Amino acid sequence: MKILFNYLIFPGFLFSACVGLIAGWVDRKVTARIQWRLGPPWYQNFVDIVKLLGKETIVPEGAKLTFLLSPCLGLLSVVLVATILGKAIISPSESFIGDIIVVLYLLVIPAIALIVGASASRNPLASVGASREMKLVLGYELPFILSIIAVIVKSVGSIQIGSILNHQFNFGSHIASPSGVLAFIVAIFCMQAKLCFVPFDASEAEQEIMAGVLIEYSGLPLAIFKLTKAILLYAIPLFLVALFLGKDLSPVFITGKYIILLVIIILIKNTNPRLRIDQALKFFWGPVTLLATVAIILAIFGL
Amino acid sequence: MDIKLKALTKSIWVFHAATSPCNNCDIEVLDLLTPRYDVERFGIILVGSVRHADALLVTGVPNYKTKERLKKLYVQTPKPCVVVAIGGCACGRVMFAESYNSPCAVDEVIPVDVYIPGCPPKPEAIIAGIVKLIQKINKK
Numbered sequence: 078m079k080i081l082f083n084y085l086i087f088p089g090f091l092f093s094a095c096v097g098l099i100a101g102w103v104d105r106k107v108t109a110r111i112q113w114r115l116g117p118p119w120y121q122n123f124v125d126i127v128k129l130l131g132k133e134t135i136v137p138e139g140a141k142l143t144f145l146l147s148p149c150l151g152l153l154s155v156v157l158v159a160t161i162l163g164k165a166i167i168s169p170s171e172s173f174i175g176d177i178i179v180v181l182y183l184l185v186i187p188a189i190a191l192i193v194g195a196s197a198s199r200n201p202l203a204s205v206g207a208s209r210e211m212k213l214v215l216g217y218e219l220p221f222i223l224s225i226i227a228v229i230v231k232s233v234g235s236i237q238i239g240s241i242l243n244h245q246f247n248f249g250s251h252i253a254s255p256s257g258v259l260a261f262i263v264a265i266f267c268m269q270a271k272l273c274f275v276p277f278d279a280s281e282a283e284q285e286i287m288a289g290v291l292i293e294y295s296g297l298p299l300a301i302f303k304l305t306k307a308i309l310l311y312a313i314p315l316f317l318v319a320l321f322l323g324k325d326l327s328p329v330f331i332t333g334k335y336i337i338l339l340v341i342i343i344l345i346k347n348t349n350p351r352l353r354i355d356q357a358l359k360f361f362w363g364p365v366t367l368l369a370t371v372a373i374i375l376a377i378f379g380l
Numbered sequence: 381m382d383i384k385l386k387a388l389t390k391s392i393w394v395f396h397a398a399t400s401p402c403n404n405c406d407i408e409v410l411d412l413l414t415p416r417y418d419v420e421r422f423g424i425i426l427v428g429s430v431r432h433a434d435a436l437l438v439t440g441v442p443n444y445k446t447k448e449r450l451k452k453l454y455v456q457t458p459k460p461c462v463v464v465a466i467g468g469c470a471c472g473r474v475m476f477a478e479s480y481n482s483p484c485a486v487d488e489v490i491p492v493d494v495y496i497p498g499c500p501p502k503p504e505a506i507i508a509g510i511v512k513l514i515q516k517i518n519k520k
Contacts, residue, residue, distance in 0.1 A: 105420070109418070109420060112415060113415040114415045114418040114420065114421075115418050115420075115421050116418075116420060116421065117420050117421060117422075117423050118421075118423075121390075121391065121423050124387050124390045124391045124423060125391045125423070127383065127384075127387040128384070128387035128388050128390070128391045128434070131383070131384030131387060131388070131460075132434070132458045132459070132460070133458040133459045133460075134458070135431060135456070135458050283427070283428035284428070286428075287428035287429045288427065288428040288429040288432065291429065291432070292428075292429040292431065293429075293431055294431060294432075295431040295432060295458040296458055299431075299432060
């Protein structure tokens with residue numbers, strides 16, 4: 078019963094969806110203010126979701142069953158990430174050994190769900206988007222995992238979010254050291270790519286491939302994908318807060334740190350043009366991976 | 381009052397269907413998204429795929445080719461959706477009524493909910509038209 082409550086309501090689905098949708102509104106509002114516009118009201122993303130739920134769901138001719146299953150897969154896994162993270166932050170002693178690895182795996186599943194769903198929709202533009210998404214996943218996973226290995230090395234080889242938090246509580250945040258700063262910068266780039274935000278949104282480029290992977294989705298499955306995006310916008314910055322800025326996790330501080338990360342994401346999004354997929358891949362496998370490797374080496378030497 | 385339609389009026393996602401216009405109306409439509417008019421205040425955004433759309437903005441006079449495309453687009457839009465004809469051409473073909481390559485007007489192909497005349501209509505006129513459309517949906 079408690080597990081169900083945790084999964085569906087408090088750190089899980091309902092809470093993270095609300096926070097994520099409001100964070101999505103912050104994104105739209107700040108973007109609008111940067112462009113000297115007024116921007117939508119705060120409930121805009123909720124209205125969008127309700128509207129999409131009321132629309133007709135069109136399944137393209139010849140689409141496989143996975144077309145409708147993959148959005149649910151993405152949502153379920155990302156809600157699980159939000160639950161594990163929330164539980165680990167509320168009571169670090171209750172988290173289980175190896176949950177950081179579980180979170181890493183679960184964070185890839187939304188991207189895989191997008192790829193599977195786009196491939197099942199039999200649309201040529203969707204398949205272009207799917208292939209770009211696949212390359213992007215290959216690109217950012219390596220540096221992301223390397224930067225998290227740096228964190229693991231820094232907290233004496235512990236692979237449990239709870240004990241990483243405890244370590245930071247005792248010895249100060251990981252970001253307060255050269256290797257921590259490097260790994261944090263790498264993780265921010267990877268977060269931007271995981272969220273499909275602007276420098277790395279070639280898979281959903283609205284202007285060139287018409288929403289790419291999402292092109293055939295309408296109604297309910299599209300709403301589920303939007304919710305998945307919203308919860309990712311809640312879960313990934315929170316993950317980084319737990320890994321790098323975990324010194325003081327009282328509600329006020331954690332909200333402040335989350336908002337700082339959100340503002341960084343939005344500023345990167347609004348001041349950069351979209352990268353081509355080959356540029357993004359070169360960027361991730363070149364300088365970013367190098368940075369992550371340097372961070373690991375520094376972490377091994379205890380810097 | 382239906383919550384579905386209520387939510388629809390608060391967040392209209394627009395797909396821009398250009399059926400061989402002269403591009404004047406398209407520029408006026410794009411004006412709506414710029415800082416001066418900023419229709420995102422009302423939740424109106426331009427989407428890339430017709431599957432995400434709630435409203436079709438039709439500009440121009442359909443010719444033999446775009447007529448078929450327009451019909452397909454309307455079928456592909458998830459219902460409930462609305463169709464807005466923008467500009468004199470889309471409303472009533474004006475001077476192209478007798479033209480050799482103009483088989484029909486927009487409303488002979490798909491049902492049109494709102495007509496916004498003008499050549500091109502001012503952005504204010506388009507916003508006024510959308511307001512009338514929302515009032516019409518609310519009365520339903």
